[in-house]
Amino acid sequence: MQQSSQTQPSTSSIARSCANNILAIFLFPFHVISKITQKLLNPAKRNQRRIHSRSPAFTFKIIWTFALLIGEVFIFSYSMQKCSWPEHESWNTTATEPVHVAIIADPQIIDDYSYGRTGILQKISEIYPDMYMRKNWINLQHIFDPDAIIFLGDLMDGGRELDDNKWDEELHRFRHLFIPEKPIKTPTFYLAGNHDIGFGEHIIPEAFYRFRKVFGAFSYMTKLGNHSIIALDTIALSGSNNNLKKDAKKLMQRLNNDTTNSFPRILLTHVPLHRPPNTDCGPLRQKGHSINQGAGHQYQNLIVESLSNDIIDNIKPSLILSGDDHDYCEILHGEIPEITVNTFSFAMGVNRPGFLLLSLYNPSNDNSTETNFTTFAYSQCLLPNQIRIYIWYIILFIATIFCIFSQAFLKLRRNSEMLPIWHRYHQKRKWTIFTSQYWKMIAKEVGDIALIAFIIYLGCWIWFLI
Known part of the structure; x- marks a missing residue:
């Protein structure tokens, strides 16, 4: 009869896995920025297929939730557990x-x-x-x-x-x-x-x-x-x-x-x-x-x-x-x-x-x-290192704003290119000066992300104050 054995993961491998997951969360916005930049710089490739616009707001809500939980709660516990x-x-x-x-x-x-x-x-x-x-x-x-x-x-x-x-x-x-x-x-x-x-x-x-x-x-x-x-x-x-x-x-x-x-x-x-x-x-x-x-x-x-x-x-x-x-x-x-x-x-x-x-x-x-x-x-x-945590928040904030602005810009541009050809020149002039529609879109998505982030942030503080 053969005996089966299971190898238990070591503490170091678990720590490396946690560190890699945390790093992936913080690097995700830069991956999004890279993809958006490629789309902006390669309009010909973009026009070869129809692209359905998806707002990054939901993704950033998840990212900010994890970032705040890590930066306000878990990193403090992790530092002491070491x-x-x-x-x-x-x-x-x-x-x-x-x-x-x-x-x-x-x-x-x-x-x-x-x-x-x-x-x-x-x-x-x-x-x-x-x-x-x-x-x-x-x-x-x-x-x-x-x-x-x-x-x-x-x-x-x-x-x-x-x-x-x-x-x-x-x-x-x-x-x-x-x-x-x-x-x-x-x-x-x-x-x-x-x-x-x-x-x-x-x-x-x-x-x-x-x-x-x-x-x-x-x-x-x-x-x-x-x-x-x-x-x-x-x-x-x-x-x-x-x-x-x-x-x-x-x-x-x-x-x-x-x-x-x-x-x-x-x-x-x-x-x-x-x-x-x-x-x-x-x-x-x-x-x-x-x-x-x-x-x-x-x-x-x-x-x-x-x-x-x-x-x-x-x-x-x-x-x-x-x-x-x-x-x-x-x-x-x-x-x-x-x-x-x-x-x-x-x-x-x-x-x-x-x-x-x-x-x-x-x-x-x-x-x-x-x-x-x-x-x-x-x-x-x-x-x-509290200052480093704040720096990460600032970097994530800049990445969030860049992605939201860029995605809204791409969405309006795609909409203009889907119009009949005799309307394209007028439409391009319209979105290049950033209409109220553009700013409303920005305000809504940034506001949604900020609301979730504020609730999570406030919850973390209340947890330690009660």
Whole structure:
């Protein structure tokens, strides 16, 4: 008896098939343009047979439906599904599961202070980055179901500048964007950024205390997965106001005086620590190769060298996580890795925003740092290039308009050539100046396509807003 076997398609072949289908959808308008151009340039061949005019409107309704579903929904899910929680090969995850933490940096929601725009331009500048982050936030929770989430600061772009009433409005907006799906199961931790409170000598006390009242202490220690997570207010430590930085100094002293074998420590700081000039950030950085020192109004690219050394000497971290720069950077302080996490917003100057997936695995519950394996693993997860999606929409829009105009032009021309010969000269003169019949035809077909596209687009947005 012969046994039959079926070969299961591989993941890579399925991915290639999906990619080819998506590419075919976007290339279809150009195929239509090519066919129409051939007809325009070859009238003799066209006249050899009778051609029945078919409107491309129905085809473009289908194309726009698929394009919007892909560009507004599926590409966001697909980008995250390519990522996974990292694990070290030495971990025995069948006995003990790692604790999974999502690290988000610099959402920096756009406000009145971001670009100096007004009216509808300002609303557009706010709505589209908000919607981008909302989609990714929902997918992050659904796909990864993290055990904890950490925001590394710069929650708002102009938080330090806002009065109390406006700040409350922006706070409501931030909370609406980042609604936790499982608030009890998934704790969320926050750091303050320089856009939230200012920096160093120029921290705005009102903004400082307002932020602390809502989001809690700036410097604190908590435990996740048998690791000590240490949030340190390096922004206040960079100034001379003892009232603002006293909590951070006390935490550093307490950790330095801790003589017990504590859990492995992970340091959280909004601003990256000092490193030598032109220190390479690794291949995952998108713009430039390094983060170099620089300072200006209410910002500083790096914590100064002396303070950075004090922080490392006192806290003795196993891993450092930072934000502020908006782009990914991975360096070593001796043997201690520091990861600067991508911004979560597409409005912050990088093509591919992202976040960090952090897995913590320390099954021994004895507060010991003496382990013979790595207790953490991390990986970057990139989000879609929103600008590229908009460019595809623009290209598809131009292709749609060209095809509709060309098809209407051909239809009127064919109708004129089917008339008795003594009417042809008059008819050709008529359609060459584009009559109202031509424009009505254009308006109807474009309107039909636009209506379908608008309904699909609105439906995609409502799906993520409810």
